[in-house]
Structure formats: C-alpha cells, structure tokens
Amino acid sequence: MTALVPYVTGGITDDWTDYLLAYQEAGATAIEIGLPFSDPMLDGVTIQQASDRSLSRGTTVASILEDLHHVRGQVRVPLIVMTYANLVFHRSATVFCRELAEAGIDALIVPDLPVDEAAPVAVAAADAGLDLIPLVAPVTPDDRLADIAALGDSYIYAVSVMGTTGERTALGDAAGRLAARVKAITDRPVLIGFGVSSPAQAAEAGRAGDGVVVASALMRRVLDGATAAELRETVASLAAALEDSTDYATAEVSGDRR
Amino acid sequence: MTSTTSTLMTEPAAGRFGDFGGRFVPESLVPACAALAVAFREAWADPGFRSELDELLAVYAGRPTPLTPARNLSAQLGVELLLKREDLAHTGSHKINNVLGQAMLARRMGKTRLIAETGAGQHGVATATAAALLGLGATVYMGERDIERQQLNVLRMTTLGAEVVPVTSGSRTLKDATNEAMRAWVSDVDEAHFLLGSVGGPHPYPWMVRELQRVIGAEARRQSPTVPDVVVACVGGGSNAAGTFAGFVDTSARLVGVEAAGGAAMTNGSPGVVHGARSMVLQDAEGQVTEAESIAAGLDYPGIGPEHAHLGAIGRAEYRTVTDAEVVDAVRRLARSEGIICALESAHAVAWVLRAAGTPDLPTGSRVILTLSGRGDKDMTTMLGGAA
Numbered sequence: 001m002t003a004l005v006p007y008v009t010g011g012i013t014d015d016w017t018d019y020l021l022a023y024q025e026a027g028a029t030a031i032e033i034g035l036p037f038s039d040p041m042l043d044g045v046t047i048q049q050a051s052d053r054s055l056s057r058g059t060t061v062a063s064i065l066e067d068l069h070h071v072r073g074q075v076r077v078p079l080i081v082m083t084y085a086n087l088v089f090h091r092s093a094t095v096f097c098r099e100l101a102e103a104g105i106d107a108l109i110v111p112d113l114p115v116d117e118a119a120p121v122a123v124a125a126a127d128a129g130l131d132l133i134p135l136v137a138p139v140t141p142d143d144r145l146a147d148i149a150a151l152g153d154s155y156i157y158a159v160s161v162m163g164t165t166g167e168r169t170a171l172g173d174a175a176g177r178l179a180a181r182v183k184a185i186t187d188r189p190v191l192i193g194f195g196v197s198s199p200a201q202a203a204e205a206g207r208a209g210d211g212v213v214v215a216s217a218l219m220r221r222v223l224d225g226a227t228a229a230e231l232r233e234t235v236a237s238l239a240a241a242l243e244d245s246t247d248y249a250t251a252e253v254s255g256d257r258r
Numbered sequence: 259m260t261s262t263t264s265t266l267m268t269e270p271a272a273g274r275f276g277d278f279g280g281r282f283v284p285e286s287l288v289p290a291c292a293a294l295a296v297a298f299r300e301a302w303a304d305p306g307f308r309s310e311l312d313e314l315l316a317v318y319a320g321r322p323t324p325l326t327p328a329r330n331l332s333a334q335l336g337v338e339l340l341l342k343r344e345d346l347a348h349t350g351s352h353k354i355n356n357v358l359g360q361a362m363l364a365r366r367m368g369k370t371r372l373i374a375e376t377g378a379g380q381h382g383v384a385t386a387t388a389a390a391l392l393g394l395g396a397t398v399y400m401g402e403r404d405i406e407r408q409q410l411n412v413l414r415m416t417t418l419g420a421e422v423v424p425v426t427s428g429s430r431t432l433k434d435a436t437n438e439a440m441r442a443w444v445s446d447v448d449e450a451h452f453l454l455g456s457v458g459g460p461h462p463y464p465w466m467v468r469e470l471q472r473v474i475g476a477e478a479r480r481q482s483p484t485v486p487d488v489v490v491a492c493v494g495g496g497s498n499a500a501g502t503f504a505g506f507v508d509t510s511a512r513l514v515g516v517e518a519a520g521g522a523a524m525t526n527g528s529p530g531v532v533h534g535a536r537s538m539v540l541q542d543a544e545g546q547v548t549e550a551e552s553i554a555a556g557l558d559y560p561g562i563g564p565e566h567a568h569l570g571a572i573g574r575a576e577y578r579t580v581t582d583a584e585v586v587d588a589v590r591r592l593a594r595s596e597g598i599i600c601a602l603e604s605a606h607a608v609a610w611v612l613r614a615a616g617t618p619d620l621p622t623g624s625r626v627i628l629t630l631s632g633r634g635d636k637d638m639t640t641m642l643g644g645a646a
Contacts, residue, residue, distance in 0.1 A: 090545030137286040
C-alpha cells in the first residue's frame with residue numbers, strides 16, 4: 001500500500017487543523033506539518049507565501065503545537081514535522097525534539113540538515129522517540145546514499161527533482177531512478193516529494209516509491225481560499241489515484257520486475 | 259580547538275571555525291559544495307592558477323591599491339590614519355578580488371554561468387564584470403528595495419551584459435536575494451557556479467572568499483612601515499574585514515570590525531543557522547531571522563561570516579557599531595578632509611575612527627590602518643535623501 005502524505009503549513013489559518021483532519025478523512029497515510037521559517041531556502045514561491053502568511057499571523061512553534069493539542073484525540077495518522085535547522089537548534093535540538101514528541105509528533109524532516117551535520121539532531125530525535133527522516137537527492141552519490149541510509153530507521157525522503165518545492169507539469173524520470181538507487185542499498189521505505197501535483201503524478205511517483213508527499217499543489221489551494229471540505233476532495237482524488245497505481249504495481253511485482 | 263594563529267590562516271577542518279561554520283545546505287547542494295572545496299584547494303595550490311590570478315589583479319583590477327595617509331584627518335584627530343584604497347580597485351570596491359578568483363575557478367571547473375546575490379550592487383557589478391571578461395553568463399539576484407536605491411549599479415550590471423533578477427520576497431534586500439540565488443543554484447548546479455560575495459554561506463565559501471580577499475591585508479602589511487596599533491574595516495557579511503584582518507592576525511594589531519547599528523549581528527545577534535552556516539544572526543525569540551535596517555545596502559544583512567563569529571568569541575577581533583547619522587557625517591568629513599568620497603559601507607569604519615579617536619578605545623597617537631572598501635558614487639542619491 002503506497003503511503004499518501006499531504007502537507008499543511010502550520011498556523012496558515014485560524015482553523016488550520018481542519019485541513020489536517022480533512023486530509024485524514026480523505027485517506028492520508030500520514031500528514032506533514034510545516035513549521036514556518038523566515039528563510040525557507042529550499043522552498044518555492046507557494047510554500048514561501050504560505051510560510052510568510054502563517055508567520056504574519058503570529059504563528060510560533062509553540063502555537064502550532066498548542067493547536068495540535070486541541071485535536072490530538074481526533075488524529076489517528078502519524079504526524080511528520082518539516083522545518084529548517086535554525087528552528088531546531090534555536091533553543092537546543094534536545095528541547096525541540098522533546099516538545100515535538102510530547103505534542104504527538106512522530107517524525108522530523110529538516111531540509112537544510114545534511115547527514116554531515118545531523119548527528120546532534122539524530123541523537124536528540126532518537127532520545128525523544130522521533131524518527132529523523134533524511135533526504136536524498138538525484139545528485140547524491142551511491143557511497144553517500146549508504147551513509148544517509150544509516151541515519152534513522154523509518155522513511156527516506158527522495159527529492160525527486162533538482163530544484164525547490166513547487167508544482168511542476170511533469171515529474172521527470174529522476175524520481176524513479178533515485179528511488180531505485182535507494183532501494184538497491186536499503187530496505188527502508190522511500191517517500192517521494194517535490195513537484196508532485198496531480199493525481200497522475202502521484203500515481204507515477206507511487207509506482208517508483210513507497211509513499212508520496214504532496215505539498216505545494218495543496219497549499220496553492222489553501223492560499224487561494226479553498227475550504228477544508230474542498231481539500232478533502234482533492235486529497236481523496238490523490239488517494240484514489242495512488243490506490244489504482246498500487247494495484248498496478250502489485251500486478252507488476254507478480255511478473256518479473258527486473 | 260582552533261588556535262588563534264590558525265584562525266584566518268588555514269583551511270578550516272570540516273569547514274568549522276570553532277563553534278561556527280559548517281555546511282547547512284539541502285542535500286541537492288552538498289555534492290556541489292564538496293566539489294567546489296576540492297577544486298578551490300587544488301587551484302589555490304596550483305602556481306599556474308595563482309600567477310594568472312595575480313596577473314589579472316595587477317593589469318586588470320589595478321592592484322596593488324595604495325595605502326594613503328589621511329594627513330588632514332590624522333592631524334585633526336590626533337591619530338595616524340592610513341587608508342587601504344579598495345575604492346580604487348576596478349569596479350570601485352574590494353569585491354573584484356573575490357570575483358576574479360571565483361570566476362577563474364568556475365571556468366576551470368567547466369561552468370558556463372555565474373549566479374550571484376547582491377545588496378549594494380558592488381558584488382553584482384564585480385560579478386558582471388568578471389563574467390564579461392571570462393566569457394561566462396551572469397544572473398544577479400537583487401532585492402527590489404535595493405534595486406530602487408542602487409539604480410546606478412543596476413544600470414552598470416545590465417550594461418555589462420548581466421541579467422538582474424528583482425527579488426520580491428521577505429524584506430526585499432540582501433537576505434532574500436541570497437535565498438533566491440541559492441534556490442537558483444539548486445536548479446542548475448551542473449552549469450552554474452554560485453559566486454557568493456562574502457565570507458558567509460556553506461563551506462568552502464567562508465574560507466575561499468577570505469583567501470581571495472587576503473590580498474588586501476597582505477598588501478597593506480607590506481605597504482605599512484610598521485605594525486599598526488589598530489586595523490579597522492566595516493563588516494556586513496565581512497569579506498573586506500576578513501581579507502584585511504588575515505594580513506594582521508599574527509601581529510599585535512587590534513582588529514576592529516564596524517557594524518551598522520541596524521544590522522549588527524555580532525553585537526545584537528545570537529548563534530543561529532542561516533544561508534548554510536552556523537554564525538551570529540539577528541533573530542527574534544522564536545528563531546525567525548529579523549530584517550536588518552541600514553542606510554548602507556551592502557551592510558543590510560542580518561548575519562555575518564562564521565569566522566568573524568569565531569574571532570569575536572575567542573576575543574581576537576572586536577566589533578563596534580555606528581549609526582546611519584554618524585555614517586552620513588563620516589562620508590562628508592572624509593570627502594572634505596581628504597578629497598575621497600567613500601561608500602556608505604566603508605564610511606562605517608571611518609565613523610568609528612571619528613568617534614573613538616582620543617578616547618580609551620583609540621588613544622591619541624595610535625597608528626590605524628582602515629580599509630576603505632569602496633567608492634561612494636553609487637550612494638549620492640541616498641546621501642541627498644539623507645540631507646533633505
């Protein structure tokens with residue numbers, strides 16, 4: 001079963017947790033929550049705008065965790081936080097990871113924390129019971145892939161394109177090639193993200209990896225004023241496309257995949 | 259721990275300057291940064307590369323730049339003030355030193371285009387210049403607000419054939435231009451070299467840019483009859499200061515960096531990670547990077563190079579601040595005393611000397627070498643606005 005991981009920028013609206021619950025109802029396997037940062041170096045214009053809007057509303061890490069506390073009883077899927085290194089280190093990685101874990105967060109993605117700089121966060125995350133999800137890119141050499149795969153033990157996040165986050169008309173074949181390279185060296189499941197916008201692209205990514213992150217395509221709708229009910233439909237269509245692709249992939253597996 | 263003498267002298271092990279530095283970039287950029295570090299290490303050890311760069315610096319950029327005694331100001335202030343004249347280098351600032359070296363390196367690595375960020379536009383102009391000279395493309399990211407206040411430099415860049423891309427996110431200044439340049443680099447790491455203009459960013463930039471700017475301090479030391487008591491330079495990201503300090507770190511000279519009061523990462527910042535390095539950063543209680551506010555676009559930046567953070571932490575360098583009003587006054591005073599119109603950025607160093615001379619911070623009789631990092635033509639409109 002291919003995982004579907006939709007994204008929401010924490011604090012983007014007063015009732016942003018409605019989006020989270022809508023994603024869950026629509027069949028999300030897990031949900032990624034962005035903690036907005038002033039200088040999101042790896043994000044394209046949509047997530048930049050979403051971050052700016054959230055921060056201008058006075059959002060803080062604490063306010064997002066507090067909002068999550070109010071819906072904690074209703075959330076059944078794993079929650080993954082994505083944020084930048086400065087927010088992780090600001091008070092200390094130990095405090096940050098512990099507060100996330102206490103708020104019911106299961107995993108952490110830090111796009112500007114490559115494996116070479118990750119040791120203190122990996123230790124803090126492990127102590128808090130958080131999974132640190134490392135990122136790999138199309139340019140990551142194989143020996144480095146192995147070092148990265150040794151960091152943590154849940155998903156590996158495969159950045160599907162050389163570029164920032166954002167919607168793209170075509171996914172390209174880099175995602176599939178990268179996922180295959182990761183799978184050649186580790187049994188860890190591979191999440192594919194960056195540029196997955198449409199149900200067709202989600203299905204395509206789902207055939208290459210074990211899960212798909214969809215962010216900018218959803219946040220564009222949120223920025224344009226879409227309601228939680230409307231986004232539930234969008235996520236449901238992504239889930240349906242993934243389900244079809246998984247059936248297709250299973251059929252493929254029964255044949256000779258090589 | 260890094261010892262005081264190896265600071266400003268050697269390649270930092272693992273890109274670290276004590277607790278600062280590192281390489282906090284997306285995985286997509288790690289191989290490019292690693293390849294750049296290897297390429298620079300090889301080029302810097304290659305006598306052929308060094309002599310070609312030295313030749314360009316001499317016959318093209320106009321080096322060595324003079325060390326000019328500021329006789330009238332010295333007499334007025336009771337100190338002996340010597341000006342290292344980077345304002346006389348080609349394109350009007352010290353930025354050309356770094357840019358020629360990195361552009362040569364980019365060509366050596368087979369890159370076809372340069373990506374750069376710019377604040378005041380001096381680094382952008384220097385990048386456009388080197389690109390024209392070496393036959394490379396150039397795309398310069400510049401905050402919309404800086405484009406408005408540095409029109410002359412925008413025209414210079416486009417005349418030189420560079421594409422200037424306005425950056426409309428965030429504070430629309432250097433911080434945001436740097437974000438946008440790094441995003442552009444991620445999308446074209448094979449063809450493009452990110453020509454970072456200061457001693458910030460991920461390893462190897464702080465080391466590489468300091469080495470390429472070392473020529474300022476090395477020349478000044480050769481030109482100075484004796485070791486000065488104080489060496490002073492303005493600090494935004496800190497490249498002219500790093501290059502100047504590098505020539506004197508192994509002497510008894512005090513090293514003083516002067517920050518803009520509204521952009522004083524050393525004085526008012528705290529440790530943080532931004533633009534690829536751990537350094538001192540202006541940020542709020544939540545860890546969000548705050549916007550700097552300075553009359554000098556080149557110092558309108560909330561961070562500082564990690565080696566400065568280290569030099570401050572170990573006490574080898576001292577950092578002071580001056581206000582916009584002091585800076586405007588310093589431009590006028592230097593112009594009328596010495597016949598030199600310096601950049602608003604460089605005037606920060608002058609303003610500190612004007613204020614400190616004759617006080618315990620800069621006792622009467624001190625010998626001072628001050629790096630005048632650039633010329634002030636670009637700032638005339640801003641100066642008129644300040645006078646109105």
